[in-house]
């Protein structure tokens with residue numbers, strides 16, 4: 106197995122996406138503009154984005170044995186992703202996300218995890234050879250935390266680079282942070298992880314340093330259109346974002362992490378990989394749907 110391969114351990118959702126002029130208030134009924142069904146989920150999004158950027162991708166995830174599971178399995182095959190680590194469960198539905206997107210491209214998401222809830226520590230152990238055989242591990246937080254920790258432990262023990270996207274935001278144990286080479290919070294996630302205000306650049310940098318003190322080797326603070334800030338013991342490096350007209354920002358963060366890992370897997374230095382990540386994430390916002398506008402390597 107190629108040690109530059111990227112293992113993605115995480116969630117697969119089918120995204121039921123409604124486009125609307127504005128988000129509505131509780132009790133209010135509004136007319137939507139369109140409805141579409143897309144493949145999504147933070148794990149699946151990272152896998153597809155990394156594969157389109159030219160990385161060898163192995164996915165460890167769970168699907169139900171239902172129509173959405175079939176839809177997703179076909180999509181993974183079309184993207185050339187090694188899905189031998191995707192487990193199918195007959196007694197639970199595939200994960201679903203109900204997504205509203207407003208006229209500014211902002212989104213609101215409700216996730217029903219379904220089979221993603223089965224991606225626990227036992228599932229990580231069952232996929233040990235896949236995880237340990239890759240050079241990089243991409244993690245997110247839409248699946249059980251014990252599975253995330255076990256996958257990180259396996260990859261760390263095998264000398265792989267562990268990149269954790271702490272999304273959706275939740276507090277995390279230091280044990281997990283200490284297994285991570287890069288933790289990549291956006292502003293909300295940085296505040297949730299540290300319990301600190303991050304309303305200025307100074308506060309954000311201080312919060313990043315708290316994560317370092319708790320064991321993370323490096324923090325890449327995702328700042329949306331402003332790009333990213335890379336912080337470790339020796340560096341405080343801002344990397345500028347790219348300006349685009351955003352239509353749908355769903356999965357921009359997922360594309361960023363995939364681009365970063367794909368860049369590192371190609372042998373790029375951290376700053377260059379972050380520039381690639383910014384560019385890929387920006388392009389991913391230019392069409393509706395999580396995976397629709399994720400760019401291929403040549404398009405960058």
Ligand code: RIB
Nearest residue numbers: 118145146147202356395
């Ligand atoms: O990060 C975007 C993803 O979050 C969507 O594809 C949706 O499935 C939710 O999991």
